[in-house]
Amino acid sequence: MKPVTCRLLGVVLEESSPEELQAHQATVRSSVLEVLLEITKFCDLYLMERVLDEESELIAQDAQPKFPNSLLQLVFKKKMASFEYFDQLLFDRNCSSIKVKQENDFGKGVYADGDFEEGELILKDPILVGMQHSSNKFDCLVCSFCFRFIGSIELQIGRKLYFQSIGVSANGGCDGETFSAVSKDCYDAGLSHMEEDSHLRTHENLENCASSSSSKDNIPVPKEVVDSLMNGGLVLPYSTEFPLPSAISCPGGCKEAFYCSKSCAEADWKLSHSLLCTGERSKSLSREALSKFIQHANGTNDIFLLAxxxxxxxxxxxxxLKEDYLKEQEKCPSANALDCSDLSLLLEAWKPISFGHKGRWWDCIALPDDVDLSDEASFRMEIRELANMSLQLLKAAIFDKELFSLEIYGHIIGMFELNNLDLVVASPVEDYFLYIDDLPELKKKEAEIITRPILDALGDDYSVCCEGTAFFPLQSCMNHSCCPNAKAFKREKDIDGQATIIALRPIGKGEEVTISYIDEDLTYEERQASLVDYGFECKCSKCLEEQP
Ligand SMILES: [Zn+2]
Ligand SMILES: [Zn+2]
Ligand SMILES: [Zn+2]
Known part of the structure; x- marks a missing residue:
């Protein structure tokens, strides 16, 4: 076989066959098509490469302006054998009674591999990548990795009251710059005793940051109370019944990420935070560039942070993977030299994320109600440009190579937009006040002398959940049904960000496990309309029955 020199083009995430490629995306000569078809017989993934060797036959032509030369282009083979990956995930999660299978043309699904009773736990699915919404950070202090509440009941309440007192809350709109300044100050404030000047500084920053918080109806507590809640001076009655792990600072020194444990801090550092930390030990190329990227995301769409x-x-x-591979090479130099190119390592690294892919953000995002249908094209151009701006900022901050194109960035954002990815963790503050409320009359009266004014100061939204977006690799394989047999449901003991799937009725071996992506009590028309965002028309038994 003749050796050829290749350069990589970019990643095509669609599960396209060579024939489809020929029809839609690339001009491929018939001889190339034959080669590709041959390759697909023997491997799960194949590559579209641009050949630099002029004489070679294997040329994917230049007429692909949407793929800049520097990108890596990988074409996933149709129905690629992804199931090994899911088997491994299920094994890691100690979950032997479900399977991920491809049963029909609608893609993969999750199937029971044993019987489940009503109310039984089907799966706990840890987060692959996730984040707390920027605005939610004012209400809840949680571990940046597992999303458990941390600190103490007093600190959770004190922070919330502090933000209310300076006029920021989850409902208050802030621009990115203010947000960064405030969040930095507040984390400082939350963990150590507050300095007077930090108060002043924050006040200045917030002057133009209007709050629509409901706090206007609340009865504020004196500043000293807020301070002593945050610095541990005031201990609330019975709060020891609700112990929270103490907050551990980011090892990179950023004062933005906090953790419930050393192991969460280390895991997050290894997985992604080392590159996204704005602290002095950050592994990013430029902390200044990184701050600009974060500011842009907070001011536009915080989904960029997740991407x-x-x-x-x-x-x-x-x-x-590369490090491991090089070590392996040193041990026995000739082994696996062929299948461990940079590219196959990158492919392997990319695999977990690639399974979540649905479509490009700017193509698939639902048109907001206030955008006229005739302006759709320019709206989509605009958000594409927004993503481009964000990517340029991110590139300056972390990339040493041009590994990711706007196309890929768009696909990653799209994946978070289109999957059913809500991250919710209930607040222990709610449990705390319910506990006080349930105390025997005398004890309750005594406790309420202290807790009542605090509850009044917090107001109606006294216990906001931790809310965010996350990608759960197995939950995202579950298909929708309007009469699902399972649902994502957190039990009392489920105190972190993992997805918890519970059987709603008995499920027999071999049955598909389904969840509802929407409110299944809506009418047929409303349900179909809600599902448009997910890009499919529901044909579940309920829909078939109610179909007009
Ligand atoms: Zn944690
Ligand atoms: Zn950090
Ligand atoms: Zn349906």
Missing amino acids: AKAICFTISRYRK
Whole structure:
């Protein structure tokens, strides 16, 4: 076989066959098509490469302006054997009674491999990449890796009251710059005693940051109370019944990420935070550039932060695989020299994220109600440009190579937009106040002398959940049904960000496990309309029955 020199083009995430490629995306000569078809017989993935060797036959033509030369282009073979990956995931999660299978044309699904009773736990699915919404950070202090509440009941309440007192809350709109300044100050404030000047500084920053918080109806507590809640001076009655792990600072020194444990801090550092940390031990190329990227994301769409995490996750995995590979090479130099090129390592690193792919963000995002149908094209151009701006900022901050194109960035953002990825963790503050409320009359009266004014100061939204977006690799394989047999449901003991799937009725071996992506009590028309965002028309038994 004749050796050829190749350069990589970019990643095509669609599961395209060579024939489809020929029809839609690339001009491929018939001889190339034959080669590709031959390759697909023997491997799960194949590559579209641009050949630099002029004489070679294997040329994917230049007429692909949407793929800049520097990108890596990987074409996933149709129905690629991804199932080994899922088997491994299920094994890691100690979950032997379900399987991920491809049963029909609608893609993969999760199937029971044993019987489940009503109410039984089907799966706990740890987060692959996830984040707390920026605005939610004012309400909840959680571990940046597992999303458990941390600190103490007093600290959770004190922070919330502090933000209310300076006029920021989850509902208050802030621009990115203010947000960064505030969040930095507040984390400082939350963990150590507050300095007077930090108060002043924050006040200045917030002057133009209007708050629509419900706090206007609340009865504020004196500043000293807020301070002593945050610095541990005031201990609330019975709060020891609700112990929280103490907050551990980021090893990179950023004062933005906090953890419930050393192991969470280390795991996050290894997986992505080392590249996204703005602290002095950050592994990013430029902390200044990184701050600009974060500011842009906080001011526009915080989903960019999650996309950046997914990219850093892939880069970190790639570097680790490469390190392992080089070690292996030293031990026995000739082994695996062929299948462990940089590219196959990158492919391997990219695998977990690639399974979540649905479509490009700017193509698939639902048109907002206030955008006229005739302006759709320009709306999509605009958000594409927004993503481009974000990517340029991110590139300046972390990339040493041009590994990721706008196309890929768009696909990653799209994946978070289109999957059913809500991250919710209930607040222990709610449990705390319910506990006080349930105390015997005398004890309750005594406790309420202290807790009542605090509850009044917090107001109606006294216990906001931790809310965010996350990618759960196995939950995302579960298909939708309007009469599902399972649902994502957190039990009392489920106190972190993992997805918990519970059987809603008995499920027999071999049956598909389904969840509802929407409110299944809506009417047929409303349900179909809600599902448009997910890009399919539901044909579950309920829909078939109710179909007009
Ligand atoms: Zn944690
Ligand atoms: Zn950090
Ligand atoms: Zn349906």
